[in-house]
Amino acid sequence: MNLQDVALFCAIVTTGSLSAAGRQAGLSPMAVSRRLAALEHELGVRLIHRTTRSVALTADGETFLPLARTMLDAREAATAAFSEQHEGLSGVLRVTAPHRIGRALAVPLVVRLMAENPRLKVDLSFSDGIVDIVAAGIDVAIRVATLPASELVAVRVADNPRILCAAPAYLAAHGCPRRLADLDAHACLTLHAMDAWTFSQAGHPVAKRIMGRLGASSVDTVHAACVAGAGLALLTYWDVAQNLADGTLKTVTLDDAEPERLAIWAVLPTRQHMPPRVRRFIDGLKSALMVSIPAQARP
Known part of the structure; x- marks a missing residue:
């Protein structure tokens, strides 16, 4: 053929x-x-x-x-296996990721990879929805949500627990909730696709229904509203890591529940014939995330 x-x-x-x-x-x-x-x-x-x-x-x-794509990947992997050590990475690295994590993690990583490998090209696609990576010809997807069973290959990259947080101004004006039930009396910022927040109580998952005054269609909007002092938000650690570091957001710890523990995953269409550029991207992502989550940020 x-x-x-x-x-x-x-x-x-x-x-x-x-x-x-x-x-x-x-x-x-x-x-x-x-x-x-x-x-x-x-x-x-x-x-x-x-x-x-x-x-x-x-x-x-x-x-x-x-x-067809598997055949082309196999051809490229065979070529790259013998040329990578002399000529560096090549081809097109196609990556999809959620907006905030994509900008914070994927962009600086691929910029560095391109600087180190002049023959490498990158195609980034950011979406908070789930992209069909097989149909779209994506090499690797960065995902945070709990992964459903599928034929795709998922590589765990790093912990990424959800963080209940709010701006210092909001907490000063409205107080800090101490128990799960206290959330009913607070302004909670919700995503349209997420009308309940998942917590763990005594080792068991609990879905807490949230009825906030402000709902939004994107994590970016919820994040911005939270930083502006509009209320409490349940976001993942790597969405708010910089805010926690600079004090524009504070972690809210409940006595009787802790937020859902998630992870960052690299999802691949197949484990066979993984191009060197994909392997290097995943290794770079792991290295970038090899940072201990501060104790004050843990749920």
Whole structure:
């Protein structure tokens, strides 16, 4: 099987058109169409529906896409294994992450990796939602939420407990809650997708329903409102680490419950043929997070 044709098929899927894929490869749309047809003939199936305006994967195309990407990753890994020590990292590192953690952790890390490896390119995509990394061709996703069972590979990178916190001005004006039930009398800042906060009491998970006056669709907004003194927020440690360090937010400790303990995970589409650039990114992420969480920040 001609891997150049396989790469062209993946480029068609990524760009959404034969002509765009052709421009990337320096080929005419007609040449792209002929090579796609040759690949389909070899496989004995139709991979892509073509119209004058768009392309769409067939069912067989959807089945072949992850296999095609695995083949290309394997080719790149084989090449990189023998060239990395001489020429450094290469190729495109595709990373997705939540907005705040992505900006705080991924950006400085990839900037350093690019400075050390002139042939490396990076594509960052920040979203607080869950991205289908297989369909999007993502190399690694940084995730914080509790991970559902799946065929994806998850590598634990660091602890990232939730932190109940508030601005000093809010605590001075409204007092500090001491028990879980006290939250009912406080202004709690909520995410639209999170109407209950998870705590642990005597080793058992407890979902505390929160009815705050201010709700928001993003962690960034909740964080900004909390720093401004609008109320209590339940955020992860690496969302607020700098605020805890500079005193713009304070940890709120409850006597009868502690917030949910989470972790930062690197999620991969497969463990096989991991490109060196992905391995180096994960190692760099672990190194960046090898910092003990201060006692005052622990739940």
